[in-house]
Amino acid sequence: MRTFRGVAEMHVSAYEAGWRNEKHRAHWRSTLEAYAYPVIGDVPVAAIRTDHVLCALQPIWTEKLEAAARVRGRIEAGLFYAAARIWRQGENPARWRGHLDYLLPRRSKVATVENHASLPWQQMAAFHDGAQSDQRDRGPGARVCDPDRLPQWRGVRRALVRNRPQGCRLGGPG
Numbered sequence: 001m002r003t004f005r006g007v008a009e010m011h012v013s014a015y016e017a018g019w020r021n022e023k024h025r026a027h028w029r030s031t032l033e034a035y036a037y038p039v040i041g042d043v044p045v046a047a048i049r050t051d052h053v054l055c056a057l058q059p060i061w062t063e064k065l066e067a068a069a070r071v072r073g074r075i076e077a078g079l080f081y082a083a084a085r086i087w088r089q090g091e092n093p094a095r096w097r098g099h100l101d102y103l104l105p106r107r108s109k110v111a112t113v114e115n116h117a118s119l120p121w122q123q124m125a126a127f128h129d130g131a132q133s134d135q136r137d138r139g140p141g142a143r144v145c146d147p148d149r150l151p152q153w154r155g156v157r158r159a160l161v162r163n164r165p166q167g168c169r170l171g172g173p174g
Contacts (some may be wrong), residue, residue, distance in 0.1 A: 002087050005041035008078035034070045045082040051092040
């Protein structure tokens with residue numbers, strides 16, 4: 001009898017060689033350990049149904065939305081791994097589209113996103129000058145992005161210069 005915990009560990013072990021970030025590996029295991037295994041860890045992988053997945057996700061869906069979304073994806077991946085190994089059959093009860101999206105509220109409805117205000121164009125020259133002085137303050141060899149050396153910033157700067165109001169001067173060289 002293959003349990004979800006055993007199959008999920010096999011899945012992580014199979015994929016972790018391709019993950020370069022050690023934190024990513026640890027996070028996969030810790031989120032499954034914290035949220036999935038207490039609910040479905042000992043359940044035979046062939047017996048996992050939608051109710052099992054919901055029992056794992058509902059307590060954290062509104063409070064820890066990012067973690068819940070990742071746990072859902074990791075449960076789904078573990079169940080797909082089991083299906084590929086022919087240890088379970090049928091639809092994946094952790095899939096979002098056309099299944100859990102009818103049972104759980106969308107992420108955008110649970111957590112409102114507050115975007116930061118954009119910088120007014122009148123302040124862009126001062127911002128650019130400040131960024132350049134920060135770069136000079138850091139000294140030689142500091143790995144700070146120099147907008148004048150990036151091709152995509154050159155085009156932005158040209159557009160700003162071309163479209164500036166009469167009498168407005170952009171700071172910095174050029």
